Structures are given as C-alpha cells and as structure tokens.
Amino acid sequence: MSDLALATPLDTSPRRLDAIDRKILTVLQEDASLSVAEIGDRVGLSSTPCWKRIQRLEADGIILRRVALVDQNKIGLGITVFVSVESGDHSDGWLKKFAEAVSAMPEVMEFYRMAGDVDYMLRVVVADMQSYDVFYKKLISAVALKNVTSRFAMEKIKSVTALPVPAVAAA
Numbered sequence: 001m002s003d004l005a006l007a008t009p010l011d012t013s014p015r016r017l018d019a020i021d022r023k024i025l026t027v028l029q030e031d032a033s034l035s036v037a038e039i040g041d042r043v044g045l046s047s048t049p050c051w052k053r054i055q056r057l058e059a060d061g062i063i064l065r066r067v068a069l070v071d072q073n074k075i076g077l078g079i080t081v082f083v084s085v086e087s088g089d090h091s092d093g094w095l096k097k098f099a100e101a102v103s104a105m106p107e108v109m110e111f112y113r114m115a116g117d118v119d120y121m122l123r124v125v126v127a128d129m130q131s132y133d134v135f136y137k138k139l140i141s142a143v144a145l146k147n148v149t150s151r152f153a154m155e156k157i158k159s160v161t162a163l164p165v166p167a168v169a170a171a
Contacts, residue, residue, distance in 0.1 A: 017062070020045065022165045024053055025062070029162035032066040069161060077125045079152065081132055083139070084118040086147040094143060101142035107135045118149075 017025070023043040027034065034042075040050035057063045072078070087094065095113075102111050102122065110123040126132045132150070140148060 017165075017168070019168050021053060021057065022168065024050070024057065025165045026162070028054070028063065028066070029165075072125050076127050079126050079128060079132060080156070081124040081126065082151045082153065083122040083124055084147075084149040084151070085120040085122065085139075085145055087119045087144075088146040089144060090119075098143045102139070105135065105138065107131075 020043055024039060027039050027042050036051045036054065037047045039054070040047050043050065045053070054063070072080075087098070098120075099111075102108055102120075107124045107126050108122050109125055110121075112121045113119065114121050124132070124135060126135055136148070136150070139145075
C-alpha cells in the first residue's frame with residue numbers, strides 16, 4: 001500500500017455542523033433569496049466567512065439546491081391526492097420499472113417506498129378530477145399493481161418545507 005493511500009483515508013461520515021452552520025441552514029430555509037451579507041448579519045458573520053460556509057454546505061451536499069416555492073392553487077393545481085400502492089411483485093426488476101415510470105410523471109411530487117400495510121406512497125397534484133383520472137390510468141397501465149387507493153385532501157392544514165435543524169449536542 002502506498003504512503004498516499006495511508007495519508008488520505010476515505011471519510012464517508014457526515015461532517016459535523018456547528019451552531020453557525022445550523023443558523024445558516026435555518027435562515028436559508030426561511031428565505032434563500034437573502035444576500036450573503038443579510039445572512040451573515042443574521043448569524044453573526046461577515047460576508048466572506050458566511051459565503052465560504054454556504055459554499056462548503058453546498059459542496060458537502062447538505063444544501064441540495066435553492067428554489068422558489070409556488071402556490072399550487074394559484075397555478076391551477078387545486079387537488080392533492082395521496083395515492084397508496086400495493087404490489088404483488090417485489091422483484092428488483094419490477095421496482096426499477098415502476099420507479100422509472102412514476103419518476104417520469106410530473107404530477108407526482110413525492111414518492112416513497114413504505115414499511116407497513118402499503119408498499120408505496122405518492123403525493124400527487126393535479127388540476128381537477130378529470131386530470132386525476134388521466135393520471136390514474138397512466139399509473140395503472142405502467143406496471144402490474146395489486147391495489148391502488150386514492151385519498152383526496154380536503155384542506156391543507158400545515159405544510160412546511162424547512163426542516164427542523166437540530167441544535168448542537170452538548171459535549
């Protein structure tokens with residue numbers, strides 16, 4: 001083994017976040033359009049060290065991307081449907097085909113493999129019942145499914161995008 005291999009071990013453990021990193025994440029989740037100077041003011045840093053931390057958080061994959069949140073009702077997507085899917089086939093090939101098909105459907109906002117009484121859960125947004133019917137037919141024709149159950153949201157009571165950034169654990 002070379003000296004270089006010994007000198008550069010692979011570190012796949014997540015980087016520890018300090019209190020300032022956590023404040024930066026909280027501020028960015030509230031408003032990613034703030035300038036670096038404004039973020040720095042809120043977390044107690046000048047612009048350059050704040051910018052370097054943000055760049056490091058992005059490089060480390062902690063900050064995945066910065067986006068604009070859009071009101072789905074104001075763009076004509078008034079129906080949210082939670083779709084539970086049960087499969088009779090649990091093979092890798094089936095899952096790959098199903099995941100590719102569902103991932104290509106723009107109506108699907110979230111897609112999870114579940115533990116419990118259903119195999120998959122989808123959050124779907126559409127304009128109206130006719131649009132959901134078109135989506136449903138596309139879903140059931142993609143791969144063989146055992147059961148599909150649709151639950152229509154009547155009212156959104158809470159919806160947040162900001163993760164609750166845990167405090168630094170006391171040492």
